[in-house]
Amino acid sequence: MDGPAGTGKSTVSRRLAKQCGAGYLDSGSMYRAATLAVLRAGLDPEGPVEPVVEIATTCELELVTDPDSPGIRLAGEDVNAEIRGPEVTAAVSAVSAMPAVRAVLVDRQRELIAAAVRETGGIVVEGRDIGSVVVPDAPLKVYLTASAEVRAARRSAQDRKAGRDVDVAAVLADVRRRDRLDSTRKTSPLHAAPDALVVDTDELSADAVLDLLVRLVKERGLCE
Numbered sequence: 065m066d067g068p069a070g071t072g073k074s075t076v077s078r079r080l081a082k083q084c085g086a087g088y089l090d091s092g093s094m095y096r097a098a099t100l101a102v103l104r105a106g107l108d109p110e111g112p113v114e115p116v117v118e119i120a121t122t123c124e125l126e127l128v129t130d131p132d133s134p135g136i137r138l139a140g141e142d143v144n145a146e147i148r149g150p151e152v153t154a155a156v157s158a159v160s161a162m163p164a165v166r167a168v169l170v171d172r173q174r175e176l177i178a179a180a181v182r183e184t185g186g187i188v189v190e191g192r193d194i195g196s197v198v199v200p201d202a203p204l205k206v207y208l209t210a211s212a213e214v215r216a217a218r219r220s221a222q223d224r225k226a227g228r229d230v231d232v233a234a235v236l237a238d239v240r241r242r243d244r245l246d247s248t249r250k251t252s253p254l255h256a257a258p259d260a261l262v263v264d265t266d267e268l269s270a271d272a273v274l275d276l277l278v279r280l281v282k283e284r285g286l287c288e
């Protein structure tokens with residue numbers, strides 16, 4: 065499940081995984097936790113590349129792929145809330161654009177996917193390059209999209225719910241900035257795989273997207 069921020073990927077991916085008894089992996093949480101490690105080391109993600117890559121590729125990440133309690137730990141510490149905060153959000157595009165960081169995290173993602181497929185028979189993975197790079201032979205590829213305005217409104221609502229102060233105009237500017245960075249980077253830029261089903265969620269609720277996807281995975285024999 066690929067697509068830009070704020071398209072409802074997390075909600076829909078997690079619910080789809082639960083419904084199918086499959087695993088769930090939020091690959092963005094790995095780039096976010098690696099970015100948090102870089103910031104905690106006192107490094108500037110826009111500064112010299114080598115030390116940033118060193119920290120981002122050697123930090124200790126533990127992922128839980130159970131959709132009932134998904135999460136990530138950095139060096140043993142639960143960082144699920146902190147990685148969604150403004151500092152990490154502002155810095156993650158720079159770290160995730162580094163080819164050496166992507167190579168290591170993509171390997172980790174493939175290991176986690178293989179383990180979940182062995183254990184539960186399947187996994188729903190969300191990110192930016194899952195269908196195009198990480199699992200090019202995935203049995204179903206979905207690319208969720210929506211206008212920047214709708215995505216910023218959804219992100220603002222999420223932030224408000226999480227108790228963070230919200231400036232909708234600033235959120236919209238950040239959505240646009242990250243779209244630009246994520247889709248123009250040299251390594252694995254954000255784009256729909258040619259064989260992905262593109263779903264525009266501007267006019268669709270999460271329930272409607274989920275219904276559509278459940279129908280699809282059942283039709284393809286991927287879920288009972």
Ligand code: DC
Nearest residue numbers: 069091092095156157160191192193
């Ligand atoms: O999905 P998210 O907003 O939590 O992702 C955080 C950042 O990580 C986003 O700016 C792009 C990057 N990312 C990526 O480059 N590749 C992925 N597979 C997932 C996320």
